[in-house]
Amino acid sequence: MKGFAQYFSGISIKNKIFSTNILIIIISISTLALFANIVSQKAIIEKAVKNSSRELVLIDNNLQTLITTVEDYSKILATDFRLQNVLYNDFLENSNLSATDHVGGLDNLSMKNTLSEVISNIVEPNTNIKAVSVLTSNHQWVDVGFADNEFASRVFGSNPEAADHSYQPVLTGLMKFKFRYEGDDDVFAVSKTVIHKDTGKTVGMVVLYVKETVIASIYERKMNYKGGNFYILDRDGKIISSQNKASLYRDFNEATSISIPYSTQEENSFFQGNGREKVLVSTHRLEPLQWSIVSVIPIDEITVERKEINQLIIRIGSLCLLLAFIVSYLLSRSITKPIFQLSRTMRDIRTGHLTARSSYQSSDEIGYLNNVFNNLMDRIEELLAENVEEQKTKAEIEFKLLQTQVQPHFLYNTLETIISLIKLNMKAEAITAAKYMADFYKISLSKGNDIISLREEIQLTASYLEIQQLRYVEYMEYSMEIDEEIMSCSISKLTLQPIVENAIYHGLKRKTEKGLLRITGRRLGEEVHIDIYDNGVGIEESQIRRMLMEVSGSKERVSFGVRSVHNRIRMLYGDRYGLEIQSELGAYTKVTIRLPFKPVREV
Template sequence: MKGFAKFIGGISIKNKIFISNILIIVVFISTQSIFANTISQKAIIDKATNNSSRELVLIKNNLQTLLSSIEDYSKILASDYRLQNALYYDYLLNNEPNAIKPVEGLNNLSMNKTLSETISNIVEPNTKIKAVSILTSNQHWVDVGFADNAYAARLFGYGYGADDRTYLPIWTGLIKFRFLYEGEDNVFAVSKTVIHKDTGKTIGRIFLYVKETTIASIYEEGKNKGGEFYIVDADGRIISAQNKAMLYRDFKEAASISIPDDGKDASFTQGSGSQEMLILTHRFEPLKWTIVSAIPMKEITSERKEINQLIIGIGAACLLLALMVSFQLSRSITSPIFRLAKTMREIRTGKMQVRSSYQSTDEIGYLSEGFNNLMDRIEALMAENVEKQRTKAEIEFKLLQSQVKPHFLYNTVETIISLIKLGLGKQAITAAQYMANFYKISLSKGNDIISIGEEMRLTESYLEIQQLRYVEYMAYTMDIDDDILTYSIPKLTLQPIVENAIYHGLKLKQEKGIVRVTGRRSGNHIEIEIYDNGAGMHKDQAKAITAESGVPAEGGGFGIRSVSNRIRMLYGDRYGLQVESEFGVYTKIIIVLPLRPQ
């Protein structure tokens, strides 16, 4: 031991540093080579998992949009006055002996023509609905030239179930159905009871048929290379797949994949060797379906070989460079090092403007200059980071606007088109006027700050349009004190919160509820309250919504969090959002703003 210490003591400081650096670098490069394969594979799998997860979320959102559109058409058709009159005449003909009866029933040619014209507006090619059947109160299936109603009678029967008095559309699972001119096909059926608007009597039931290929087209357009998508129902049957031969089969048996039965989204690998698969599942709660993505691991990790070669090449280059730098650094390590260390100690005390005064053409001079350049860059990056933090909330708000406006425009135009097709011209004009008012105010000549009065009119226009679409789900009230209408508010502050109340509050509860907007002055600030008696939230969800960072909570958390961050950015941490909620009962969000004239 003494001999080794003596040997080390006899080596110059330059060589000590050089040898130490070489040993450290060699160990580091060796360790990196050992774990490079594992690390690169994990990074590739993580990237594929994230991409697939985002794709499944997009598929789920598109599926929700499609199903909501089909349900909207069923509600619109069930409330169409022409269909109601035709079915009510048939009801009187067969159920009210003392009532004034029409000359003929549904077999009358003009009556069948009326129903055909009504139904033709909401089937292909105008919509994604393949065909429609009608079951009258007299247990008669009406044939209007699209669906095979004799087949429908054998499939659905002639009676009404216990749920026929509900106001909600009811979806079947995947079924075989026969069309008059195309034969049998795989379809989903959604049925809706027709209730007479004046008498409240059940006068019939409508059945809308959507082909499985329409559902499958949602995920077939942008599917992963080498991957497969499936939609599985609550019983584990495959109800949609790219390979149609797998339909109706048990998913575990057909695909050899086991889905967790806890109802939560999951990602995991299954199998081994060439059969190993990356599996991701997303739950589609409205119909208790599960969307499954299965990607072979060999497709995901095909890039690993190239990455390993790149890592080895970079490691060798780094090792060569390290040898050269270590040799140069070890040549002169006396007084310049201490001077540089002194400068570093001053910077650690908070004197960020201090720079090394050592200047030379040797390696330490180069290090001193590099250190000064690095500190200049760090100082610049710190200033840039402060500016980025200021604009972060604004960027999130712009992103929210870019999502809201096209989505809202699309849904509103779809509603107006549906109203026009059904001959509801006045309602279509009203919807168009509200849409025009919404966009007129939301544009506001490029101003991001508007008056509370303008924000309320914008929100009212949005609510009126949503009420046209979801009349069975929602009602709303607005009560704003006049003395706060002239004060300023960031544009589109209320709309994301109101939208969240409708889509993630009232709709999830599946019964009619209310959205209440109130505003008042409280001391030296303004409080605007949005209340809904919908599905509510758990405490951790409510806390995540107003968090300044992190992953947005499910159920509309991104939009609300963007609003909260933007208010704090504009006015300070004293202002923002306060969330109060009880799961299954209500949600109340209070917006606190300063008293600032527009």
Template sequence: MKTFRQRQLPFGNGGIRSIMFLYFTITAAAASIFIGLSLYTRMSGQVSETVMEENQILIDQVNRSVENYLKTVMKLSDSLYYSIIKNADLSDPSVGERFNLLYENNMDQTDSIALFSADGELLESVPALRVRNNLDVTREAWFSYTLDRTENQHFFLPQVQQIFESSSDQYRWVIPMTRVVEITKGTDTVQGILLIHLNYTGLKLLLDGVTLGNEGYIYLIDGNGEIIYHPRAQLIDSGLEHENNRAVSEYRDGIYQETFHGEERVITVKSVGYTGWKLIGVAPRQTVSLNSLKTQLLVVFVAAFILFLMSLVNSYISSRITTPIRKLELSVNEIEKGNLNAKVDAEGSYEIRHLGQSVQNMAKQIQVLMADIVSEHEKKRKQEFDTLQSQINPHFLYNTLDIIVWMIENEKPDQAVKAVTALARFFRISLSRGKSIITVKDELEHVRNYLMIQHMRFKNRFSYTIEAEDEVLELASLKLMLQPLVENAIYHGMEFMDGDGEIFISAWKEGEDLYLKVSDNGLGMTEEQVARLFSDTPHTGSSRGSGIGVKNVNERIRLYFGSEYGLSIESEPDEGTVVTIHLPAVAYSEIRQKEEHDKT
């Protein structure tokens, strides 16, 4: 019947205007989101590039300041060596005066200047200094390191000045810078070491207060990764914070991204000339990306505004398209209600007007044919099911009652009660108050009761399994479909088996279709035997079964639901048989409402 093959719209009872508007709006929303994300990504990329460029420029400026600071001290070292020390008599009082003059001109960068012989003797110092008692400068790390590397000037890590005695009780942080010099003694030339203590405060002032964004900072390390300056040096020394300085020391000049202690950071590396030091800029990843709340709100507003405009356009377009269709739908509703004489009002495009005229003509044809078709269809269906009901063979009932009597006589009342209950349920569903359509749940219950009885009769010569998805239990099923198929599996498929028979029944839904399957591991059939089951040859059935044939079941399904539905059989000799029932997936409640409506 055509009524049962109707398909539900994807949006239920939603109108075409609503569907079009929804589709258009979804498309507009997707476009708006895409535009918003593209805009945000582009702006974020530009902001990131700008911030990193600004950070790079700032670090370059700081690096130049540090290099200029160190270059000034290195020029002082060259002036001391080449203008005063080399080829000069250190006993000449003018040497000390010239030392003092250069020191006074560079006091902002220099804490002290000292000249030592290779034996550690203090030859000259400014301001006037004296080596601490019991201190052997030759044991200092910078002393031996400098003598081993005579060709360069050397910078060392910041340290507290502890070589010279001081009238001040304060500790002064200095950065030692050394070089090997040649000292003239008479006609001989010996090596010495020029030591310049850089004022650490001067270097610190160059780096203090320099930040990269809101949370970024810079720090200075030597070639081994040792920290020379860090804005959080005290926290790092106390172990409260950590820095990735060892790993960063391996980086070449450039910009890198790293994850340190779970935080994504952008690292900028710049080498300080003459020293092997490296200036490191650290900026959290979020500070170089577009994370401003105002910017994010702007992007959201732009996307929402585009969505709003497109929704207005969509509403107008869908209204222009669907208004004529809506009018046509109202006219068709009148015909659907039974008023076949209703006038079809069709406006708009040629296609809609032509469709309206076709609906009008169809209504006239329906009026002519409907009475005959309905009458003939109902007559066939009633005759078919009356024939089905009359075909039930009493042998099944007699054999079942014999088993019940035997159980009672052998004092097995529990099994007898179970058999009587199954038989009662079997016939209750078989009759079903004259209804031809029942739920899948009842049809499975019917065949379950039948199998329970047969299982008792045949003394466990076979086992059975019934499985069904929950979503199919309340769908409509034709009554007495499974029982004849199971009957054939028992009486014909397993007739000559010595046990270990298996019957499997399942029900499932695929899209808009319902499937029920009966499979067994019996003797199977040839292709000719399968074809004979669907032929017009009269099928008398088994004297032990119900007498309802496979062809009968197939024709009843096609008569009720349409020619595209019915049975299909797959079988091979000695391999078993699989019978599949194909029905439309229609809710049982819909059919009941239709039957009630037809009665009224």
């Protein structure tokens, strides 16, 4: 968790806003999709259960209608006056004969024609009844159609009074029955005793045959789910109707591996199985036959609609996510763009472009922040300008103070030297010293100009050195080698003199033997380098730092003069210019003055 927090804190604000928005939207869409999936699945399953129950009710109604119709046909046939007359006449003609002595009065052609005419109105193609068999009171099955009378005799016997029919049509279970021209077929049979309406005598029995495929056609038309199956079971759980004819006569549990729990309810629905083998089982009891109508639908077929809904959810979710990406990107960009602009402005200022300002204008919080930043930078720039002006004024004051210190001090020392030379009757040397002093002051005044040419500064420094050599001839000699190319370069007045004075008094004068002071000047690219070298006692590293840096409370005149020259150059030409000092104790000191190459006329 700590690592994630560190990673999250390290990414940009834009990515934080963008990723947070996307994460929230993804979680919201995923939660909504999951909720919609659960709700839709529940609704679809409930719909499937209701549809199955409704289908079973419709099948029940149609099946009962079919059975009632067949029973009605059996009643109509049993009460038909022509059939009753034929069977009654046969009953009368053979009433005195034994069962083995009957003469088969119905074998004559006219009677067969009569029965065929009666039966033809209630069999295919006029109705769903496949065929009809007629049993006379004299134990004779009449051959009047497709039914095989010998097979009927084996199934139903030859005595119409043997079974208790309660004078109502009786529906048998599914059976294999042989037809004369089509072979065996699966049928249901409805039998009805024929009672003579006048005498009340049982004169025969009629049996109507309905094929199982007629029953199956009822629910095949009602199927809403592909892959689903309907079954009709008898009271013992045997399959008596199914789309799969191979499962007929088999136990339902054995054929389908589905066990139907006992229930007192007329309708029942439940799920059985796991995974892809899971199925919805719906049952409906068909009274008064005590049959059961069973619907078995694979869960995959039920959830096909849910898959379509899921695909719709995925498409809508993807579209929403794409829209969220676009909106989040635009939102994060609209928030972070002015921040990045302000950040770029800050980087520009950090690299030295102090005049850079943020151009973003708005009335929102970021716009207010930009205005405050711009106002702050304006104020800082004003303060910097004031500070620069103060530093410039301070440097001017220090430089003027240096000049005021140098000139009277130099004048006093030079006059002392001239007086000494006169006393020693060295008039020529005294005149020379006076001449050098005049040259020094002539150039140092320079009509009030603070910027002079390097040629003039060299002449001023040479006059100073000639006078100093008259005073300290025993321990100092000097040389000057300045390239003519840089003689026209501009330089601040009295730049070399404080450094030369420092070299004499703190370098050469402290040496026990005669020393050398050498001044050289050259051009390097767009810069001018002037080296002032002495082989005096040298300077410590800490002293060098104090010479170039302003130390609070320091009253050393040495560092004051050198530091004033250093600050003056940096103020006039920039921080890349100024003094560089190299020294080794007991060996040497070299001061390098770095100046831009600018002819004096440009100043």
